Amino acid sequence: MAAGGQQRRPVVALYERIADAIHEGTYPPGSTLPSEPKLAGELGVSRPALREALLLLQEDGLLTVRRGVGRTVNAHPPRRGFEHLQPLEELLGEAAQLRVRGLLRSTEEPTDFTTQHLLAPAGAELRFWESVLTGEAGPAALSHEWAAADEVLERTHPAFAEALRAAPPPERTSMLAVLAGASRGVQLAGHSAVSATLLGRRRGEQLGRSADTPAVLVTQVVRVGETPVLAAKHMLPTGAPTLPVLQSN
Numbered sequence: 001m002a003a004g005g006q007q008r009r010p011v012v013a014l015y016e017r018i019a020d021a022i023h024e025g026t027y028p029p030g031s032t033l034p035s036e037p038k039l040a041g042e043l044g045v046s047r048p049a050l051r052e053a054l055l056l057l058q059e060d061g062l063l064t065v066r067r068g069v070g071r072t073v074n075a076h077p078p079r080r081g082f083e084h085l086q087p088l089e090e091l092l093g094e095a096a097q098l099r100v101r102g103l104l105r106s107t108e109e110p111t112d113f114t115t116q117h118l119l120a121p122a123g124a125e126l127r128f129w130e131s132v133l134t135g136e137a138g139p140a141a142l143s144h145e146w147a148a149a150d151e152v153l154e155r156t157h158p159a160f161a162e163a164l165r166a167a168p169p170p171e172r173t174s175m176l177a178v179l180a181g182a183s184r185g186v187q188l189a190g191h192s193a194v195s196a197t198l199l200g201r202r203r204g205e206q207l208g209r210s211a212d213t214p215a216v217l218v219t220q221v222v223r224v225g226e227t228p229v230l231a232a233k234h235m236l237p238t239g240a241p242t243l244p245v246l247q248s249n
Helices: 006-024 036-043 047-059 088-096 112-118 150-156 158-166 175-181 201-207
Strands: 063-066 070-073 099-108 126-135 138-147 189-198 214-224 227-237
Touching (some): 006 036, 036 047, 112 138, 112 214, 138 201, 158 175, 201 227
Antiparallel strands (some): 063 070, 099 126, 126 138
């Protein structure tokens, strides 16, 4: 789902309310939603906003419009995607049996990307993990993940800082998986964006593809409160397993 601009926020919030109700079983697979007037009354919203949210739900595969019946919930609604902070290897690996193979574990100074997304000051040392996700068919995706500076993590999420230092073995673990495991009781907020690109020479070599292979680039930032604690880039070339994503902003 694409949603942009302040004027879309009420519709996005309504979309999420109905999507949550579908995934929680309030509207189970195969059931028919109430009529627009009745549903608008139940939700306390205007019919124009409801109609737009229902159209977006239909576009995203959660609903089907059947003539003479109305809007029904699909038997297999899409799984919640990247915005729920599930590690990429789990999202892609349910069907593809992917595993993480660490290519590089190091610290580095801020780049333009980490300065923008982690608000890292010049001279900071950021933990950086480069990993490839592989399966029976070979490399499927490439991940670059950065953690905020240790002093930021010690202040905002000390359990994550400790887990990063102790992650066993980090070469077979993604940074997001470490964050998820260390965050029980800690409320996280994530934002991701998706764009089209080409692999380029170096990434093509790492994934066994040509430099001009089309790819999807997913960028992600995870925050504790207002403080970003993790930023990532995930490169998925043509032919990679499907990534389920329901996006809102």
